[in-house]
Amino acid sequence: MVTGGGRGIGAAIADHLAGLGACVTVMGRTRETLARSAAAIEAAHGVKVGLEVVDLAEPDQIERAFSSAMGRLGPAAILVNNAGIALPAPFLKTDLALWNRIFAVDATAPFLCTRQVLKGMIDGGYGRVITVSSTAGLTGFPYVSAYCAAKHAVIGMTRALAREVAKTGVTVNCVCPGYTDTDIVAGALDNIAAKTGRSREDALADIVSHNPQGRLIQPDEVAETVAWLCQPNSRSITGQSILIAGGELM
Template identity: 50%
Template sequence: MSTASQPLAGRHALVTGGARGIGMACAQALLERGACVTLLGRDGAALEAAVHDLTGQGRVQAVQADVADEASVRQAFARAEAGFGPVQVLVNNAGQASSQKFERTDAALWNAMLAVNLTGTFHCIQAALPGMLAARWGRVINVASTAGLIGYAYVSAYCAAKHGVIGLTRSLALEVAGKGVTVNAVCPGYTETDIVRSAVANIVGKTGMSADQARAKLAERNPQGRLVQPEEVAQAVAWLALPASASVHGQAIAVDGGEVMTG
C-alpha cells in the first residue's frame, strides 16, 4: 500500500471502549489507514468478539482494563506496547451516561460519571503521553460529547464530566504545543450506540412512549432530524489522527448535524 492510502502505517493506535459502537468504528477506520490497533475495554468476551470481527482488516489486539483504575490502565498499556510498541494515537472513547434529576443525583452516581468519563481519560493520557513526547509525535483524541459544549437536563454529572474532558483537552493542548503532539476532542450528538439505546429504554419506561417515538424525540435535537452514526464520528477521529492534521490542535469538533448551533 502507498503512504497516501495508508498514512498511519506503522503507527500504534489504542482505542478505549473499543469493543463496540463508536470505539469499534474508530478501530476500523484507523485500521483502514494502516495503523495497528489495540482495543481496550472491561468486557473480555466483547473484546474477543471485536478482535475476531476485525481480523483480516489489519493488525489488531485487545487488552482488558478499567479506565477508572490507574493501576489497571498502566498494566494494560504495558501489555499493549509489548505487542505493538509505544502508543502513538490514543482515542479516549470509553464512557458511560446515567440519567437522573439533580436532586436525586447522589455522590455515588456523581463519582461514577467522573471516574469513567473524565478520570479515565486522564489515566490513559498519562500512560500514553510520555512515549509521544519522547518520539515528538502523537495524537490524543478525546471522544467527548455535545454534552461537553452545551447543557442537557437530567444528566448533570455526565455533562460536568464531559465539560471537564474538553477543559482537559484545551489545557493539555497548550502544554504540548510545539512538541509534535496534538490534542483534540470530538463531540458527537445523539449517536446510534448503547448509550442512546439505554436512553431510549429510559424514556420508554418513564413516559410510556414507544421505542420509535423515543428515538424520534432524541433525533429532534439534530437539525438533520436523525441520529448520528458511529462511522461518522469515527471518520472525524481518524482524520484528526492523520499526519496531515498536525495544525488542528486544542479543538472540540462537534459531529452533531448542527445541534450545538441551536442549543
C-alpha cells in the same frame, strides 16, 4: 489504543484506524466483546489487533493494560479516549456515588490513559490524543448533570494540554457527537419508555428532534473525523472540540 473499542463508536474508530495501517489495541471491560471486534477488524484489514481487558474506573488496571499493550507494540502514537458511561438522574437524586462513578470513567480515565502514553509521544516527536466528548460537553442537558460536567471536564483538559504540548509534535483534540446510534442511546430510549410509558418510536423522535437533520449520528461519521485527526496532515488541528451533530450546536 482505543478505549471502549469493543462496540459502537470505539469499534468503528478502531476499524477505520486499522484500515489506514495502524496497529490497533482495543480496550474494554468484556473480553468476548473485544474479541469479536478484534476478529472483525482483522478479517476486514488483514492486520493483527490486540485487546486488553480493563475496567477504566480502576487506575491500577489502566496502568497494567497500557503497560501490557506497549510491551508488545512499543510506545503508542495514537490514543483515542472513547469509553464512557451516561447514567441519567435528576440533580437532587444525583448522589456523590453516582457523580464519582461517572467522573471515574468519563473524566478521570482519559486523564490517566493520556498520562500513560504522553511521554512516549513527546519523546518520539509525534502523537495524537483524541477524546470522545459530546455535545453535552459544550452545553447543558437536564437530568444528566454529572455526565455534562464530566464531558465539559475533558474538553477543558484537552484545551490546556494542547497548549502545553503544542511544540512537541503532539496534538490533542475532542470530538463531540450528538445523539449517536449506539448502545448508550438505545439504553436511553428504553429508560424513557419504561419511565414515561411512551413508545420507543416516540422517544426516538424526541431525541432526533435535537438534530436539525432529524436523525441519529452514525458511528462511522465519528470514526472518519477521528481518523482525519490522526493523520500527519492534521498537525495544525489541536485544542479543538469538533462537533458531529448535524447542526445541533454551532
